Amino acid sequence: xxxxxxxxxxxxxxxxxxxxxxxxxxxxxxxxxxxxxxxxxxxxxxxxxxxxxxxxxxxxxxxxxxxxxxxxxxxxxxxxxxxxxxxxxxxxxxxxxxxxxxxxxxxxxxxxxxxxxxxxxxxxxxxxxxxxxxxxxxxxxxxxxxxxxxxxxxxxxxxxxxxxxxxxxxxxxxxxxxxxxxxxxxxxxxxxxxxxxxxxxxxxxxxxxxxxxxxxxxxxxxxxxxxxxxxxxxxxxxxxxxxxxxxx
Numbered sequence: 001x002x003x004x005x006x007x008x009x010x011x012x013x014x015x016x017x018x019x020x021x022x023x024x025x026x027x028x029x030x031x032x033x034x035x036x037x038x039x040x041x042x043x044x045x046x047x048x049x050x051x052x053x054x055x056x057x058x059x060x061x062x063x064x065x066x067x068x069x070x071x072x073x074x075x076x077x078x079x080x081x082x083x084x085x086x087x088x089x090x091x092x093x094x095x096x097x098x099x100x101x102x103x104x105x106x107x108x109x110x111x112x113x114x115x116x117x118x119x120x121x122x123x124x125x126x127x128x129x130x131x132x133x134x135x136x137x138x139x140x141x142x143x144x145x146x147x148x149x150x151x152x153x154x155x156x157x158x159x160x161x162x163x164x165x166x167x168x169x170x171x172x173x174x175x176x177x178x179x180x181x182x183x184x185x186x187x188x189x190x191x192x193x194x195x196x197x198x199x200x201x202x203x204x205x206x207x208x209x210x211x212x213x214x215x216x217x218x219x220x221x222x223x224x225x226x227x228x229x230x231x232x233x234x235x236x237x238x239x240x241x242x243x244x245x246x247x248x
Contacts, residue, residue, distance in 0.1 A: 090124075091244060094116070101139075150194055160178065161206070166209050227239075
């Protein structure tokens with residue numbers, strides 16, 4: 001009897017469903033391994049390209065700074081003055097809250113992405129934005145940001161607006177998915193587009209959520225007085241960088 005049972009067990013085959021499941025799992029496992037290898041290869045190529053772009057941008061910035069210094073020295077040696085080109089970019093910071101706020105002023109602040117106290121945003125300088133700034137000037141301070149301040153804002157306080165959600169800029173893939181079709185694949189590409197006010201500045205600036213800053217170290221001087229009258233609101237020109245550093 002024992003020999004007959006052994007023969008019956010030997011003759012039993014593996015069920016067809018289990019065979020199919022094993023084959024399917026094997027194919028899926030191979031596909032996952034293949035896709036992971038492809039993804040790692042693509043990431044390696046992408047990182048190399050981003051590093052190459054960052055080096056090119058750094059060389060461009062240094063060349064621009066050197067050209068500016070050479071122009072100033074040349075004008076001085078010839079007994080003249082060098083007038084640099086007008087700024088294209090402005091950093092706006094809201095310094096007052098919502099008390100006694102006119103509805104028209106409130107709407108203008110929303111259009112400038114300044115919904116809360118100590119919000120900051122980049123703005124391209126043109127006739128329309130200058131008129132908007134004049135309407136809300138007693139509630140904001142603004143000026144021309146340096147490349148260092150732009151970089152620190154995006155790296156330290158940068159958030160993306162994706163499907164109405166505030167997403168931290170922790171990975172270049174977030175930028176690539178939203179702005180890759182415009183040639184902006186990483187955070188250095190984004191900083192370069194904002195700094196130079198490139199052809200896709202509108203899309204890049206819209207992609208960025210308004211910067212939420214803290215109160216400045218040392219506090220404000222007098223919010224109800226203009227900057228030229230030893231106050232806070234109004235145009236600070238290049239001195240906006242000192243305030244931004246104290247608020248980042």
